[in-house]
Amino acid sequence: MEKILNYINGVLCEPRSYQYLDNVNPARGEVYSLVPDSDLGDVKQAAGSAKKAFPAWSGLPVEKRSAILLRIADLIDRHLDKLALAESIDNGKPVHLARSLDIPRASANIRFFATAAMHTSTEAHLTGEEAVNYTARTPIGVVACISPWNLPLYLFTWKIAPALAAGCTVVAKPSELTPMTAYLFAQLCMEAGLPEGVLNIVHGLGAKAGQAIIEHADIVAISFTGGTATGRKIAATAAPQFKKLSLELGGKNPNIIFADADFEQAVSTSVRSSFSNQGEICLCGSRIFVERSLYDKFLQAFVEQTNRLVVGNPLNDGTHLGALVSEAHLQKVLSYIELAKKEGGTIVTGGTRIQFKGECANGYFIGPTIITGLPQQCRTNQEEIFGPVVTVMPFDTEEEVIKAANATDYGLSATIWTENLKKAHRVSAHVKSGIIWVNCWLYRDLRTPFGGMKQSGVGREGGWEALKFFTDTKNICIRL
Ligand SMILES: NC(=O)C1=CN([C@@H]2O[C@H](COP(=O)(O)OP(=O)(O)OC[C@H]3O[C@@H](n4cnc5c(N)ncnc54)[C@H](O)[C@@H]3O)[C@@H](O)[C@H]2O)C=CC1
Numbered sequence: 269m270e271k272i273l274n275y276i277n278g279v280l281c282e283p284r285s286y287q288y289l290d291n292v293n294p295a296r297g298e299v300y301s302l303v304p305d306s307d308l309g310d311v312k313q314a315a316g317s318a319k320k321a322f323p324a325w326s327g328l329p330v331e332k333r334s335a336i337l338l339r340i341a342d343l344i345d346r347h348l349d350k351l352a353l354a355e356s357i358d359n360g361k362p363v364h365l366a367r368s369l370d371i372p373r374a375s376a377n378i379r380f381f382a383t384a385a386m387h388t389s390t391e392a393h394l395t396g397e398e399a400v401n402y403t404a405r406t407p408i409g410v411v412a413c414i415s416p417w418n419l420p421l422y423l424f425t426w427k428i429a430p431a432l433a434a435g436c437t438v439v440a441k442p443s444e445l446t447p448m449t450a451y452l453f454a455q456l457c458m459e460a461g462l463p464e465g466v467l468n469i470v471h472g473l474g475a476k477a478g479q480a481i482i483e484h485a486d487i488v489a490i491s492f493t494g495g496t497a498t499g500r501k502i503a504a505t506a507a508p509q510f511k512k513l514s515l516e517l518g519g520k521n522p523n524i525i526f527a528d529a530d531f532e533q534a535v536s537t538s539v540r541s542s543f544s545n546q547g548e549i550c551l552c553g554s555r556i557f558v559e560r561s562l563y564d565k566f567l568q569a570f571v572e573q574t575n576r577l578v579v580g581n582p583l584n585d586g587t588h589l590g591a592l593v594s595e596a597h598l599q600k601v602l603s604y605i606e607l608a609k610k611e612g613g614t615i616v617t618g619g620t621r622i623q624f625k626g627e628c629a630n631g632y633f634i635g636p637t638i639i640t641g642l643p644q645q646c647r648t649n650q651e652e653i654f655g656p657v658v659t660v661m662p663f664d665t666e667e668e669v670i671k672a673a674n675a676t677d678y679g680l681s682a683t684i685w686t687e688n689l690k691k692a693h694r695v696s697a698h699v700k701s702g703i704i705w706v707n708c709w710l711y712r713d714l715r716t717p718f719g720g721m722k723q724s725g726v727g728r729e730g731g732w733e734a735l736k737f738f739t740d741t742k743n744i745c746i747r748l
């Protein structure tokens with residue numbers, strides 16, 4: 269069986285303990301490769317090599333760092349099909365989604381930050397005629413990048429690209445559930461000539477390898493994307509050591525549809541924002557609020573279009589929803605559907621595990637699920653399910669829907685559908701979310717600040733925010 273390897277100090281290597289974890293293909297429910305069960309020893313080695321590599325990498329002219337990163341981006345594009353297939357097998361997502369979204373975004377992330385880093389400049393402040401201040405930004409040091417399983421290479425590169433472009437060296441840990449594309453990526457870094465120790469990839473469990481990384485004294489900043497409970501744990505570990513933190517956490521995002529919305533667009537995009545990637549995107553709109561006069565019409569069209577989605581083998585090009593990432597996650601999502609029923613919800617469509625015949629007989633599939641009749645305060649409407657499950661609720665007034673949209677502990681993203689731009693502007697101002705999409709969803713510009721309010725996170729990624737995160741700021745005041 270194929271063994272995934274760590275990437276430490278420029279070479280692919282086994283974990284020091286030679287212990288491995290099973291890596292499961294979720295569409296088949298079977299182990300298909302092994303992932304290192306790394307421990308503190310591996311982490312020490314990775315952090316040591318990152319520390320050793322830091323002076324040379326941070327001292328390299330930015331054009332040279334950029335050129336190496338651009339070579340990596342080109343290699344990702346060259347290996348698009350291989351990487352997309354690997355991502356689909358590892359995660360359960362449709363291969364055409366990996367080919368059209370995940371992998372192209374991975375190379376775009378790297379290209380974006382490789383070029384952005386060449387456009388940074390130093391601020392200067394003239395203090396009358398008496399002094400000049402200038403503000404230098406220097407790479408912060410050895411950093412940790414911890415990424416989740418839902419958009420594996422997409423989010424892995426979203427973190428490491430700004431870190432490397434800014435001149436930091438990195439100890440990274442992909443999710444133990446989806447390690448394969450990070451392993452293939454390590455091979456591309458070697459081919460591109462990334463100097464040894466600049467990027468170190470340690471595979472393994474969050475509670476063991478991940479915890480050892482964030483505790484390590486040489487790691488000065490942590491960029492994490494994942495669940496809010498894990499983010500809280502990381503923050504508690506990092507705080508006494510005063511490590512810099514960027515946390516992209518969960519969401520329970522409102523999708524608000526006013527009666528004057530472009531109906532066709534609102535319906536078809538809501539199907540996408542509800543069920544893309546099996547609903548396993550932190551930005552999915554899981555609570556749909558529809559103005560009462562449109563409610564019945566919307567629900568009927570939404571259900572009809574949802575029922576046309578094909579759930580099936582992720583390797584078939586006609587599949588819209590593949591498998592959920594793991595048996596445990598499948599059970600978690602199913603348990604929320606049971607909870608919704610107990611809380612008085614009506615399952616309008618979906619709601620059950622789908623068991624196919626043939627090669628996907630043991631896969632982790634759930635049909636796209638629409639629930640109505642639930643109050644805002646119930647657990648189903650408060651907790652992140654992170655699967656193909658949405659609730660739909662009517663509302664009467666702007667004030668009411670703003671209150672409901674804000675009535676969770678999360679504040680990641682929101683979507684607003686209306687043809688009235690004044691209304692869109694007004695509602696956007698009152699919805700407490702870090703990201704608001706008006707008449708669109710997941711329409712991304714990598715320059716924009718990306719992140720959540722409340723328990724959806726700390727800090728912002730994207731554009732200058734990400735490059736700044738990986739630097740230290742120093743003001744130099746010269747008395748003239
Ligand atoms: N972007 C998002 O919003 C995501 C949200 N989730 C949510 O979190 C729930 C739990 O999913 P999990 O797979 O457990 O995600 P998680 O948040 O525990 O995992 C994300 C990453 O953190 C690592 N990790 C876990 N514990 C750690 C620790 N103590 N120190 C350092 N790294 C650690 C994991 O190995 C993985 O690489 C999901 O059901 C979903 O609701 C999960 C993944 C992504």
Ligand SMILES: O=C(O)/C=C/C=C(\O)C(=O)O
Nearest residue numbers: 418493516549550551712
């Ligand atoms: O940067 C993006 O476009 C999307 C990011 C998505 C996540 O952070 C997530 O789903 O966890």
